[in-house]
Each structure stands twice: as structure tokens, then as C-alpha cells.
Amino acid sequence: MLGIRTFTGAACAALLATSAALAQVPPADEKNPNEALPEKHAYTPYGEPIKLDQARKAAEAALAESTKRGWAMCIAVVAPSGDLVYFAKMDDCQYGSIAIAQHKARAAAKFRRPTLVFERLLGRGDYFSYLATLDDVIASRGGNPIVVNGKIIGAIGVSGGTGTQDDVISQAGLKAAQ
Amino acid sequence: MKMRPMLTLEDCKKISAAAEAEAKKNSWNVCIAILDDGGHLLHLARMDGATPANARIAVEKGRTAAETRRSTANWQERVGKRVELLRMPGVTPVQGGLPIVLDGTCVGAVGISGVQSHEDEQIAAAGIKALG
Numbered sequence: 001m002l003g004i005r006t007f008t009g010a011a012c013a014a015l016l017a018t019s020a021a022l023a024q025v026p027p028a029d030e031k032n033p034n035e036a037l038p039e040k041h042a043y044t045p046y047g048e049p050i051k052l053d054q055a056r057k058a059a060e061a062a063l064a065e066s067t068k069r070g071w072a073m074c075i076a077v078v079a080p081s082g083d084l085v086y087f088a089k090m091d092d093c094q095y096g097s098i099a100i101a102q103h104k105a106r107a108a109a110k111f112r113r114p115t116l117v118f119e120r121l122l123g124r125g126d127y128f129s130y131l132a133t134l135d136d137v138i139a140s141r142g143g144n145p146i147v148v149n150g151k152i153i154g155a156i157g158v159s160g161g162t163g164t165q166d167d168v169i170s171q172a173g174l175k176a177a178q
Numbered sequence: 179m180k181m182r183p184m185l186t187l188e189d190c191k192k193i194s195a196a197a198e199a200e201a202k203k204n205s206w207n208v209c210i211a212i213l214d215d216g217g218h219l220l221h222l223a224r225m226d227g228a229t230p231a232n233a234r235i236a237v238e239k240g241r242t243a244a245e246t247r248r249s250t251a252n253w254q255e256r257v258g259k260r261v262e263l264l265r266m267p268g269v270t271p272v273q274g275g276l277p278i279v280l281d282g283t284c285v286g287a288v289g290i291s292g293v294q295s296h297e298d299e300q301i302a303a304a305g306i307k308a309l310g
Contacts, residue, residue, distance in 0.1 A: 051226050052223060052224060056223070063187075079230070081230060083224075083230035083233050084222055084224060084233045085224045085233075086224070087219060088220075088222075089219065089220045089221065090187055091187055095218055098218055
């Protein structure tokens, strides 16, 4: 007991000695790419939200591709805010995919990037594990923003197969929306 | 073994198209949600002009009707008499959700949100009617 107290006291004294304001922050790791400060902020702007007919067209193309390949999928199309515009669950698609398809679409819209970005970066390891702590992220491919005339009008999310199967179907829907 | 009928995606599209036609006929912009008997979302279409809130409410009305096997209008009426029913978990007691009943078996539900509650229910009924 005495040993632990002594150690805690010494650790506190050391931290206080370095900087009172940053007492809790560990030192920067120079190899961490997140320490860099980019000059510019590159992103695709949001546009007018996708119309139902457009969303349905994208989903129908995705459904047709799934049927052709014999895969049972869930397809979700959302507005830029991530709110549902169109959804379809194919017969016998797993129940878990109902929520995942919507989540992938929502994340792609809300973060303006394919969910594959999160999957790949998390896969790189420690420096990117913080991504899993961001609100409403899903690190699984199959969610893609729908970009028309340089603007994001919504996103499409697919779930039901493996990640790569989901993404192939998502891309098929994407193509029909453009 | 008891065999139960089950909604297919084709059935859902038929219901949704009829509901959308009923809404269009009246110049109403609504969200149409179709769920199975376990309250799982099978199909959703949000018409242009319907709000994000409509998308959430349509699903919740449909879930209530599917899981409890009764219309949300029935819930609304009973809540008026017994306010403690508001504490029922997972219940959205607002008219506009109808169960789909085939030969005495509930196979799912339709939930509508976007216009007045009785109009929402009118759209849901038109959708179910298309199932034949």
C-alpha cells in the first residue's frame, strides 16, 4: 500500500513538473500521421437532396445486380443528412443487414466519403483506431456517397453479403443514380 | 406444423405503389413504410417533400401495428381512455399504422406519416387493398 502511494505521488509530481495545463496529454508521437496540420480542407459539397424517383432508380439497379448474381441484400438510399429516402430488403436477406445497410448509407452521407475509407484506415492500425470512437461511423465497405455535378445529393448503403459483395452492389446502384 | 404466409419484396412494392398513388391523387407528400410481422423494415419510400421526421414516424407506426397486431388508431383510442398505456414499450399510439392480416394471420404492417393522421391511415388502407 505504501509502495503504491509513493509511486502515485512521484508520477503526479513528474506530470505537474512538465506542464500544469497539459497534465493529462501524453507527448506527440512523430510517426503519427494525425499530428500533421493540413493547409487545405478538401471535401465534396452537399447539393439538393436526392428525389424519390432518383433514389428508386439507384436501388432498382442495385436490386437487379443482386438478383443477377443470386445475392440477397438490403439496399438503403438516404438524403445528405443521412435520413432514409428509399429502402428495400430482398427476400431472405439476413435480418442484421436491415440496420447495417441504413448505417452504411448514413455514414457515407454524413462523413462525405465511402465507408471503405474507415475500413481501410482502421485496418492500418493504432494511429487510426480513434475513428471507431467518432459518432455513427461504420467501418465496413458498402456505403458510398451519390455525387451528381460535383455535389453530394445522398448516399447508398448495401449489406447482406461479404463487404466486397456489398460494395459491388452499392457501386451498381451508384452508377444508375448518376 | 403451422405454415404462415410471408410478405415478399414484390408484395411490398405492390403495396407501396398503391399507397403512393393514393397519396399522389390527393397531392399529399408522405413516407410509406412496410414491415414484417416481427417489426423488421422490408420497404420504405419517402416522397419528395416528406420530412426526415416522417421517415422515422412511418417506421414506428408500422412497427407498432406489426408487433401488436392492431392499428395504431386503436392504440390512440385506448390511450385516450387509459393514459398509462403511453408507457407501453415500443408503442407509437398515433393513427396511420395498419396491420396486414391474411386469413386471420398478421403478416406485417404499413405505416404512413406526412399528412393528417386519418389521411395517413387512408393511404395505408389503399396500399393493403392492392395486395388483394
